[in-house]
Amino acid sequence: MQLIDIGFGNMVSARRVVAIVSPDSAPVKRLGQEARERGMLIDASFGRKTQAVLVMDSGHVVWSALPAGQISARFGPAGEAEEETP
Numbered sequence: 001m002q003l004i005d006i007g008f009g010n011m012v013s014a015r016r017v018v019a020i021v022s023p024d025s026a027p028v029k030r031l032g033q034e035a036r037e038r039g040m041l042i043d044a045s046f047g048r049k050t051q052a053v054l055v056m057d058s059g060h061v062v063w064s065a066l067p068a069g070q071i072s073a074r075f076g077p078a079g080e081a082e083e084e085t086p
Contacts, residue, residue: 004074007066010044012054014075019055020068028053035061 003011021028032053035041040060045051048065055061064071 004071006044006052006054006062006064006071008044008046010064012056012062016056016058017054018057020072021053021055022068023050023053023063031055032061032063035059 002014004014004017006012023029023032032041032050038059040058042060042062043050045063045065050063050065052064052066052068052071053061054064054071
């Protein structure tokens with residue numbers, strides 16, 4: 001299982017990420033609010049401004065303080081997580 005760092009030592013499973021989106025649009029804000037009401041929101045921003053929203057295949061929504069571009073750069077060119085070398 002490949003884990004991707006989403007900031008502040010928090011990790012998500014690379015295979016479970018469906019989308020990484022900007023939190024600025026109204027539909028994404030609504031998605032976060034609905035996830036909070038269902039108990040499916042994970043706030044990994046540690047009180048900082050949310051800069052990326054990760055949508056997981058389980059229906060969970062994860063907020064991160066790292067920009068979406070920085071998180072997506074941690075995936076390989078084909079959208080696969082890069083292998084770590086020791």
